[in-house]
Amino acid sequence: xxxKLNNSHILALKVFIxxxxxxxxxxxxxxxxxxxxxxxxxxxxxxxxxxxxxxxLLLSLLVSPLAKRLRQGLLLKVRRLLGxxxxxxxxxxxxxxxxxxxxxxxxxxxxxxxxxPYITVGFAxxxxxxxxxxxxxxxxxRKLKGTWQSLxxxxxxxxxxxxxxxxxxxxLDIIEPLIYWAMTLTLLYWRKDKLMAAIxxxxxxxxxxxx
Amino acid sequence: xxxxxxxxxxxxxxxxxDEKIYQQRRSLLKSMGFMGAASSLSSSHVNAFDLFGSDxxxxxxxxxxFKPAANYRSTExxxxxxxxxxxxxxxxxxxxxxxPQANAQGFKVDxxxxxxxxxxxxxxxxDYADLFKKVALEERIYRLRCVEAWSMVIPWVGFSLAELIxxxxxxxxxxxxxxxxxxxxxxxxxxxxxxxxxxxxxxYVEGLRIDEAMHPLAFLAVGLYGKTLPxxxxxxIRLVVPWKYGFKSIKSITRIRLTAQKPxxxxxxxxxxxxxxxxxxxxxxxxxxxxxxxxxxxxxxxxFDLSRNPTQMFNGYSEVAPLYxxxxxxxxx
Numbered sequence: 417x418x419x420k421l422n423n424s425h426i427l428a429l430k431v432f433i434x435x436x437x438x439x440x441x442x443x444x445x446x447x448x449x450x451x452x453x454x455x456x457x458x459x460x461x462x463x464x465x466x467x468x469x470x471x472x473l474l475l476s477l478l479v480s481p482l483a484k485r486l487r488q489g490l491l492l493k494v495r496r497l498l499g500x501x502x503x504x505x506x507x508x509x510x511x512x513x514x515x516x517x518x519x520x521x522x523x524x525x526x527x528x529x530x531x532x533p534y535i536t537v538g539f540a541x542x543x544x545x546x547x548x549x550x551x552x553x554x555x556x557x558r559k560l561k562g563t564w565q566s567l568x569x570x571x572x573x574x575x576x577x578x579x580x581x582x583x584x585x586x587x588l589d590i591i592e593p594l595i596y597w598a599m600t601l602t603l604l605y606w607r608k609d610k611l612m613a614a615i616x617x618x619x620x621x622x623x624x625x626x627x
Numbered sequence: 628x629x630x631x632x633x634x635x636x637x638x639x640x641x642x643x644x645d646e647k648i649y650q651q652r653r654s655l656l657k658s659m660g661f662m663g664a665a666s667s668l669s670s671s672h673v674n675a676f677d678l679f680g681s682d683x684x685x686x687x688x689x690x691x692x693f694k695p696a697a698n699y700r701s702t703e704x705x706x707x708x709x710x711x712x713x714x715x716x717x718x719x720x721x722x723x724x725x726x727p728q729a730n731a732q733g734f735k736v737d738x739x740x741x742x743x744x745x746x747x748x749x750x751x752x753x754d755y756a757d758l759f760k761k762v763a764l765e766e767r768i769y770r771l772r773c774v775e776a777w778s779m780v781i782p783w784v785g786f787s788l789a790e791l792i793x794x795x796x797x798x799x800x801x802x803x804x805x806x807x808x809x810x811x812x813x814x815x816x817x818x819x820x821x822x823x824x825x826x827x828x829x830x831y832v833e834g835l836r837i838d839e840a841m842h843p844l845a846f847l848a849v850g851l852y853g854k855t856l857p858x859x860x861x862x863x864i865r866l867v868v869p870w871k872y873g874f875k876s877i878k879s880i881t882r883i884r885l886t887a888q889k890p891x892x893x894x895x896x897x898x899x900x901x902x903x904x905x906x907x908x909x910x911x912x913x914x915x916x917x918x919x920x921x922x923x924x925x926x927x928x929x930x931f932d933l934s935r936n937p938t939q940m941f942n943g944y945s946e947v948a949p950l951y952x953x954x955x956x957x958x959x960x
Contacts, residue, residue, distance in 0.1 A: 455714030
């Protein structure tokens with residue numbers, strides 16, 4: 417077939433993803449350090465890393481529906497890269513908050529994570545992404561066999577927690593978070609069969625353990 | 628018959644610069660310097676994904692005549708003017724911090740009308756020129772603490788709110804002072820569209836107890852950094868109540884009304900469990916979603932020059948404490 421992507425296309429796409437994720441990050445950090453990021457570089461940086469993490473996570477969730485619809489199986493090869501960058505941005509989002517917003521006041525960090533629901537759910541989402549990052553290698557995939565897929569289904573929980581974290585954190589202006597909720601729910605709706613099946617399996621398992 | 632042939636170099640009557648414009652040349656020069664700073668700032672404002680520049684016109688501010696106040700000075704590092712005028716919460720012009728500067732440059736402040744009425748002997752109406760001469764102007768350096776846990780140090784120019792209220796001769800039944808921002812959806816995109824304005828029911832309203840309003844610290848600002856206010860900071864006249872969170876300091880005021888009843892206040896209507904009527908700066912009482920124990924001070928410099936300071940009770944203005952003797956400040960947040 418002429419229109420099928422080949423490995424060199426995928427390589428080019430991967431290079432593009434690397435550049436697209438890294439260059440804005442480096443440029444924005446440079447702006448923040450040199451005081452070119454508006455009056456409050458901390459707020460700007462926290463928002464930039466958070467929204468970028470969300471964008472990358474949504475992109476990674478777009479890969480398999482897109483691959484299916486366009487019948488381009490090789491496209492799946494870029495999914496892990498997008499997911500890893502989503503985690504990287506999410507981690508820098510937390511680091512910016514801890515280092516620049518709270519300025520390493522560890523007791524405050526701890527109490528904010530526990531006391532503030534929107535930070536708690538954001539932190540939970542980050543922990544899920546961390547677990548997925550640790551098990552993202554092919555070796556881990558082979559080792560975990562069937563469990564790997566059910567573990568990586570947790571990405572759907574992570575994206576929902578992320579959307580909750582976003583809408584909870586704003587003072588009043590919920591339009592942007594609502595747009596992200598719409599995108600999130602659309603991506604999940606495309607997987608409704610898979611999600612329903614997973615929930616059914618989980619319910620059966622619950623019943624078995626109860627019995 | 629004498630035919631007058633004017634020399635090529637001589638000027639016609641209609642070429643004479645209007646005296647008003649001539650008198651403004653100093654402030655024009657100053658504002659050009661200011662515009663230069665503003666434009667270099669807005670170009671540096673562009674982030675990695677911002678493909679469109681901001682508006683090209685800039686509101687022209689004018690130098691003011693004032694004396695430095697005897698009290699209310701400060702040795703703390705001041706927040707640079709460029710940051711004071713580019714980091715604003717003024718939802719009438721959009722909800723992002725950079726929106727007001729981007730969207731308010733065409734705002735018209737002259738003519739203006741500020742009325743003081745309600746329970747007063749002598750209702751007043753001030754026009755634009757009155758704002759700068761009804762009471763002698765002075766400069767005061769105040770800390771500004773936002774409810775979002777950041778703070779600035781700003782040199783305001785203006786006068787005591789009490790001085791103006793006294794001129795209207797309040798009646799004994801006046802218990803509260805209600806303030807109202809201009810309502811003009813044509814000029815304020817946030818009032819025109821709920822999407823831009825964050826869903827606030829405009830006009831923005833605020834209020835103080837009469838004894839709070841009459842406290843010498845309560846200030847009406849008509850300028851900052853020696854010049855008239857830019858629109859994003861609440862031109863032509865705004866309230867500054869330094870011991871309360873910033874949202875109490877209502878901008879672009881058109882009405883001040885003395886009342887017997889406690890007036891409604893905008894953020895309290897929006898989220899009564901998060902924003903109270905008093906809104907005194909208080910490190911002991913957290914916002915339900917974040918701590919108020921400390922604050923990030925915005926001064927000059929980038930990411931690594933920022934400091935986090937412990938927040939002080941009443942933002943450090945302990946002289947207002949007697950106003951609240953016997954009041955439970957945890958419940959009356």
